[in-house]
Amino acid sequence: MYSEVNIRAPAKINLGLEVLGRRPDGYHRLRTILQAVSLYDRLRLRRRSRGIRVRCRGLPECGQNNLAWRAAAIFLERSGVRGGLEIDLVKGIPVGGGLGGGSSDAAAVLLGASRLFCVSPTPEKLHEWAADLGSDVPFFLLSGTALGTGRGEIIEPLPPLRRAVRVLIYDPGFEVSTAEVYRRFRRRRLTRKVDKLNILARRWQRGGLGALGKAIFNDLEETVFNLYPRLAYARGRILEQGAKGALLSGSGSCLFGLFPAGGEASRAARVLGAELPGSCRVVHFLPPRQRWGVVKR
Ligand code: C5P
Secondary structure (H helix, E strand, C coil): CCCEEEEEEEEEEEEEEEEEEECCCCCEEEEEEEEEEEEEEEEEEEEECCCEEEEEECCCCCCCCCHHHHHHHHHHHHHCCCCEEEEEEECCCCCCCCCCHHHHHHHHHHHHHHHHCCCCCCHHHHHHHHHHHCCCHHHHHHECEEEEECCCCEEEEECCCCCCEEEEEEECCCCCCHHHHHHHCCCCCCCCCCCHHHHHHHHHHCCCHHHHHHHCEECCHHHHHHHCHHHHHHHHHHHHCCCCEEEECCCCCCEEEEEECCCHHHHHHHHHHHHCCCEEEEEEECCECCCCCEEEC
């Protein structure tokens, strides 16, 4: 058995997010293209005799509402291992930013704890536990690029983008409630004639960054921009700084801009970081998860 597992939990952005309507269970049916990016939370997992303890720097909530805590509870309950879990979490991903930080932490706990206790739940079991934790959690078991359907939890891997892209992430410094955004969301009455997700998927496979940048879309953007008009302004400023496309990620609050490889994204991040409230950073797309973290015997 290992004494500890250190694991990085990456953020995601949604390159396309189509909301198809409300389901009887209150969730919304989605079609979304998710992409993991190189912005991370860090977790250290250790065994303890019993119970769960989560310590997190930079987060007020470390109890039973924290997704890492809930992932630990589900793992201990359903894997049948004996013992408890101690988790040290260092947040690098903004909280309430639409970047999936909490969901990624939860997936990292499921993967890391399996490693720590030397158990191998089947991919189907892991997926089931992940989906019970939240709609975005299953994506982070795989990371990379994927199409998400259902409420976002049905994941189909997509091939990685063949060209290098720099991604500017703008964090306005406040949180948005996903539940509130979905509550306020109203689908446009017009039946959609253009399949935007299909167009995006095709541009993903071939076509330049310019074409890809024009194809990215997020059906939640209008609802969130109505609540926070300053985010619509910030999106405009990212485009004026040379992004080939800019968008709200998930239900916000963070925005991202796609730039060609080279120094343009860093220059834009410096300009916008000085001009807008909050902060900017530059990251890149990640391939599918290959390693389950660094382990210590
Ligand atoms: O699944 P998760 O717990 O991350 O979702 C947070 C909230 O976002 C849900 O309680 C629900 O209100 C809303 N949601 C939704 N449809 C989805 C995903 C999330 O309405 N597909």
